Amino acid sequence: MAVTSVSSRSEAPPPPGFFSRLGNNQALLGILFILPSLIGFTVFFAAPAVRSVFISFQEWNLLTDAEYVGLENYQNILELSFNPLESAAQDSDDVLPDDFDELARVQVGGGGFVIGARDPRFYRSLGVTITYVLFNIPLQTVLALGIAILMEKAANSPLLRGIMILPWLMPNVIVAMLFIWLLDPTLGVINIFLQQTGVGQQGFFGSPDQAIASVAGVNIWRHMGYTAILIFAGLKTIPKSLYEASRVDGANGLVQFLRITLPLLRPVLVFVLVTSVIGSFQIFDTIAVATEGGPAGATRTIIYYIYEQVFERRINMGVATAASVVLFLILVSVTLIQIRTFQGNTSELADYS
Amino acid sequence: MKRRSSLLVILVVALLLIVTSVSAQDAVTIRYQLWDGNQLPAYQQCADAFTAANPGITVQVEQLGWDDYWTGITTGFISGEAPDVFTNHLAKYPEFVALEQLVDIQPLVERDGVATDIYYPGLADLWTRDGARYGLPKDWDTIAVIYNVALLEAAGVDPAVMDTWTWNLEDGGEFQQVIAQLTIDSNGNNGLSPDFDPTNVAQYGFVPDGMGGAYGQTQWSPFAVSTGWTFNNGVWGDEYYYDDPRFIQTIQWWADLNLVHGFAPSFEEVSSLGASTMFQAGNIAMTMNGSWMIGSFLGSEFEVGFGRLPAGPEGRKSMFNGLADSIWVGTQHLEESWAWVKFLASLECQSIVGQSGVVFPAIPEAATMSLDMRAEAGVDVSAFVEQANEEGGTFLFPIADYAGEISTIMTEAMDAVSLGTARAEDVFPDANDEINDLF
Numbered sequence: 018m019a020v021t022s023v024s025s026r027s028e029a030p031p032p033p034g035f036f037s038r039l040g041n042n043q044a045l046l047g048i049l050f051i052l053p054s055l056i057g058f059t060v061f062f063a064a065p066a067v068r069s070v071f072i073s074f075q076e077w078n079l080l081t082d083a084e085y086v087g088l089e090n091y092q093n094i095l096e097l098s099f100n101p102l103e104s105a106a107q108d109s110d111d112v113l114p115d116d117f118d119e120l121a122r123v124q125v126g127g128g129g130f131v132i133g134a135r136d137p138r139f140y141r142s143l144g145v146t147i148t149y150v151l152f153n154i155p156l157q158t159v160l161a162l163g164i165a166i167l168m169e170k171a172a173n174s175p176l177l178r179g180i181m182i183l184p185w186l187m188p189n190v191i192v193a194m195l196f197i198w199l200l201d202p203t204l205g206v207i208n209i210f211l212q213q214t215g216v217g218q219q220g221f222f223g224s225p226d227q228a229i230a231s232v233a234g235v236n237i238w239r240h241m242g243y244t245a246i247l248i249f250a251g252l253k254t255i256p257k258s259l260y261e262a263s264r265v266d267g268a269n270g271l272v273q274f275l276r277i278t279l280p281l282l283r284p285v286l287v288f289v290l291v292t293s294v295i296g297s298f299q300i301f302d303t304i305a306v307a308t309e310g311g312p313a314g315a316t317r318t319i320i321y322y323i324y325e326q327v328f329e330r331r332i333n334m335g336v337a338t339a340a341s342v343v344l345f346l347i348l349v350s351v352t353l354i355q356i357r358t359f360q361g362n363t364s365e366l367a368d369y370s
Numbered sequence: 371m372k373r374r375s376s377l378l379v380i381l382v383v384a385l386l387l388i389v390t391s392v393s394a395q396d397a398v399t400i401r402y403q404l405w406d407g408n409q410l411p412a413y414q415q416c417a418d419a420f421t422a423a424n425p426g427i428t429v430q431v432e433q434l435g436w437d438d439y440w441t442g443i444t445t446g447f448i449s450g451e452a453p454d455v456f457t458n459h460l461a462k463y464p465e466f467v468a469l470e471q472l473v474d475i476q477p478l479v480e481r482d483g484v485a486t487d488i489y490y491p492g493l494a495d496l497w498t499r500d501g502a503r504y505g506l507p508k509d510w511d512t513i514a515v516i517y518n519v520a521l522l523e524a525a526g527v528d529p530a531v532m533d534t535w536t537w538n539l540e541d542g543g544e545f546q547q548v549i550a551q552l553t554i555d556s557n558g559n560n561g562l563s564p565d566f567d568p569t570n571v572a573q574y575g576f577v578p579d580g581m582g583g584a585y586g587q588t589q590w591s592p593f594a595v596s597t598g599w600t601f602n603n604g605v606w607g608d609e610y611y612y613d614d615p616r617f618i619q620t621i622q623w624w625a626d627l628n629l630v631h632g633f634a635p636s637f638e639e640v641s642s643l644g645a646s647t648m649f650q651a652g653n654i655a656m657t658m659n660g661s662w663m664i665g666s667f668l669g670s671e672f673e674v675g676f677g678r679l680p681a682g683p684e685g686r687k688s689m690f691n692g693l694a695d696s697i698w699v700g701t702q703h704l705e706e707s708w709a710w711v712k713f714l715a716s717l718e719c720q721s722i723v724g725q726s727g728v729v730f731p732a733i734p735e736a737a738t739m740s741l742d743m744r745a746e747a748g749v750d751v752s753a754f755v756e757q758a759n760e761e762g763g764t765f766l767f768p769i770a771d772y773a774g775e776i777s778t779i780m781t782e783a784m785d786a787v788s789l790g791t792a793r794a795e796d797v798f799p800d801a802n803d804e805i806n807d808l809f
Contacts, residue, residue: 080448081469118800118804197642198643202638203643220639223642224638331465
């Protein structure tokens, strides 16, 4: 008996096959799994992104040879000048240096100052973009949170979840076309409804005051369901026992929401916030279809500004890429701030389990 | 210099290719693009006739909508996928010349002895600069008034008034009187009545075809130019006059038709679906548009008529715009492309286009066919043709570099004035400075 056992122990195990060896090498396996996406990311995102940094130091129209111009493109979009006014009546053009146009005029008593920019359109497009983000993000997140909670509490059906995500599945261009008709001042069904209910006709996309809010509204409608589904998934990870325990302790619904739901949902909310903030800074397609940056530049967001530099104005890759680099830096900063502020990389659920 | 020599190389290579290909009987396909879907059938017919006459060459006709068309042409230049031959526009071609993307066909015109004087006077010259030629004319267009016959009749306006009506900067002249008469508020008062309520209009007298951007082709240009104003200092000009008081007053008058008088829908309303859609909804009496839109307007569910533009202080003025076919420098088949361009510019193809009645070809005989074809169908479109034939009745589309930049700058300023957020005299001098700084 002992002999056999010894002999069986000394028998060499069969050499592991290629696939089982591969299966044991976690690191290699991981790389293999992400390889397809890594190739796509490198070829279509990383390489062009790095290249665009080089282009941003050139003057290039894509058709003739590029010329190195140093920081000129950045200077053209970013440089400001502050000019004190001698009197309230003084014309802005008198104090602005050559090549600078008025960006803002601040009147203080008898004097004041004029802020000039080489390209005021760039700063205005930044302003428009930030306005859009401020409309879009809070409303979209709050609405999505509300819908997610409703879905969990009242109507937890796969059909409903499917319907919620439908707008997000529609191509942006089609959504924009749809809303051009819905919101049309004279023929649109929404305006007809508003007129009959006494609210009165609204300009929406055609009005400089309402255009960017209208674009935000369209995108809130489109994304809210998708965001709600993400939050809904987050809600599902919160253990029911926490709610039961708190109920025993006498907590009402509001307290439960503020003390349990929100804190435990934080990592999901941070993810939603970070991705939707990045997405809304890059708003383009709705604007390209519905307003083309108008009226009077009211919806010229930063991505539309970049597009214009190449497709509408004289092909100007240098300025377009410089603006893209600036946008990239803004997005990195905003994202880092969000993650820091909301501590998106930790979760109270970790303490609980 | 560099372009000349590379062109020469292309020419030589192309000629060699021809010589070899003729002996090998290789079939060549050239790509041709246009943006107007209404003209597609006529040009397909031309392409078929061309292939019948030149069995070795097939023409692939491709049509894209206006915006996609120009984006596609630009990206095609860069990626090397632009069509061999394409329909070109006066607003766009100076940009393409600056980017060195168009074949100078003057040497070919001279070599083959192609007559460039068979077209409406001036049309062929629009496509030349410094002895180089970048296209042969295919058609032209003018602007006229389009009216809803039933609404004019109901208001007691005789369309014959359009043969003599006037316009001026002070009070808009008879033109504005007629618009006022055709504008009716919800109480039934028209725009001439002291009780007229501009905030509650049931029927507008006029819908402007948008704000018009830098050129106002179908919008304000007939009025502005009839004051004696000009866009710039001539063909290939380098100085614009958007700061001229006559221009500024005209634009303010144009905006005030809505902002002050309430005789026209607001620009907010017009900007979304466009003036022709609003006009075709049937409760707006008149609009203005170009001859290429005749077919679209005839498709209305009510009877439409075409009337003359009002005569301003310096007479009736319409923009005279012409299209041409250009060859891309990147073509692999220069000789075949040139043969196709020659055919497009010939009486044979332009007669086919003329008989379709969709546009007015550049050759007068073919344009007459278009007019006759409409007349046979009982439609009088002579308002457009009379405008073109009238002495001093037309002015040219401003041909100058930086059209893209100018459009961006002017559209923004024009939007602000039309929507009432700025006054014309406050924005146009600055916009004009910005434009003149480009040159």
